[in-house]
Amino acid sequence: MTPLLLASVAAHGATTEAVFSWWSGLQLVGALIFVLAIFLVLVWVLKRFQPGVTGSSSAILRVVATLPLGTRERLLLVDLQGQQLLLGVSxxxxxxxxVLEQPLTPPQRNLPTDFSGWLRQAMERRRKGTWHETPVCEPTAAARRGDSSAPPSAD
Incomplete structure (x- = not known):
């Protein structure tokens, strides 16, 4: 505060109060947490009870397969109560x-659909010793030239 302002405050007998107190800060943080909690609950409720997103096989309409053709174009194979439709999305x-006369069945692969399943499967393969079934690296340039595999000396 400037000396002139301090003098006028002292002359009128007023006291200066803190503009921001700890209690008002806690109230602000509490209100923010409350609003975020309500938002997260609403998002969860909307995702949980949105029709047709359950992924069950009893759904009327489900996507059997998708093939991206570009950044914004794709082919969709959609099953509508046993009848399969090939759709182009752009x-x-x-x-x-x-419209397919005979429904196609996608090939069943034993690939996990989520990262935790993939990690579990990879750890089991590693424990069994089948981690590197095929060579994963190419021969180095030195091996292709016929050089020895010993590292160069620091002479």
Whole structure:
């Protein structure tokens, strides 16, 4: 505060109070946490009860396979109550490309769908000793030239 302002405050007998106290700071943080908690609960409720997103096989409409063609274009194979439709999706819209007479079944792969499953499968393969079934690295340039595999000396 400037000396002139201090003199006028002292002359009027007023005291200066703290503009920001610890209690008001705690109230602010508490309100922020409360608003964020409500937001997260609403997001969870909307995701949980959104129709058709459950991923169950009893859903009326489900995506069987997808093939990205570009950054914004893709092909979708959609199952609609046993009838499969091939759809083209682009920024311009969605187009029906073909209706399949015989439903296709995607090949079953033993790949895990999430990272934790992939990690568990990789750790089991490592424990069994089948981690490197195929060579993963190419021969080095020195081996291709016919040089010895010993590292160069520091002479």
């Amino acid at each position: 920024p311009a819209g969605i187009s029906l490309l073909h």
